[in-house]
Amino acid sequence: MRSTTVRFITAAALALAAMAAQAQSVAFTFDDGPHVSDTPRMNAQQRNQAMLDALAKHRVQAALFVTAGNGANTEAGLALARAWGKAGHAIGNHTMTHPDLHKVPLDAYQRELLDCDRIISDLPGYQKWFRFTFLREGNTPEKLDGMRSFLKQQGYRNAYVSLDTSDWRLNDKLVETLKNNPAADVSAIRDAYLSHIRQRALAYRDLSQKLQGRDIAQVILLHHNLINAMWLDDVIAMFKQTGWTLTTPQAAFADPIYALAPDRLVAGQSLLLSMARVLGLGRFEGWERLVDDGDYEIAALAAKGL
Ligand SMILES: [Zn+2]
Incomplete structure (x- = not known):
């Protein structure tokens, strides 16, 4: 009797441990915000x-x-950002005017970080987290090393992305469709968006298992835009329905993978993709779908007449 109970408890504990080991988590991050211009259906505040x-x-x-x-x-725009901090979200730095480090001098790029920092540093939730624009960390050793030492000197961390998406491309499609016809049925764009996020999530999970032999806490990159204003609820619900757990950016960045800095000349994109390339594994099966800017979904929508 007793040994049966013990066996049962052991089996249950093992099952729980296996579930915990399988739990894949994701932290949500949003770039480029807040935008203050109006879009179809919603103004900036909405x-x-x-x-x-x-x-x-x-x-x-x-x-x-x-x-x-x-x-x-x-x-007005600062008030929108403040609302995120007041709601308990973290506020990070994504430059003043979104320049491309591969096209501007290092010192100009560093000034962009400092200019943005002066504006956000009083906001609740402020963190010294820097998200590289276009996820480009430098195309010369001078820029790459220059930014790495500058961030350290300023007390900033590189707020890496592991789960990169092309939500911006599908957002462009959504805005264009609604500008042409405010009453358009955009449910096909919603479906394409959810399928895009699902595909990227599974592919980056697979890549983390290939590279790290485990599920890392994923950091997803989305944008402050109309498509997320309309369907972020569905995106989060989809992650939950498929067994992912939701974590915070703070907790995700504590995963040791985010302390790494791939030794790559043209560093950038998803941290996982960057690591794969350093290892000479850039062309694994399905890699095209991680760098295609959502072409697959856009083509599928075009085939439906959208
Ligand atoms: Zn950006």
């Missing part, structure tokens, strides 16, 4: 609130990476 409502509904604590020139350099 978009901002819709994203915050979706996060609150699922009790997700996320991070907003501010590009101050998109609006936070005005009182």
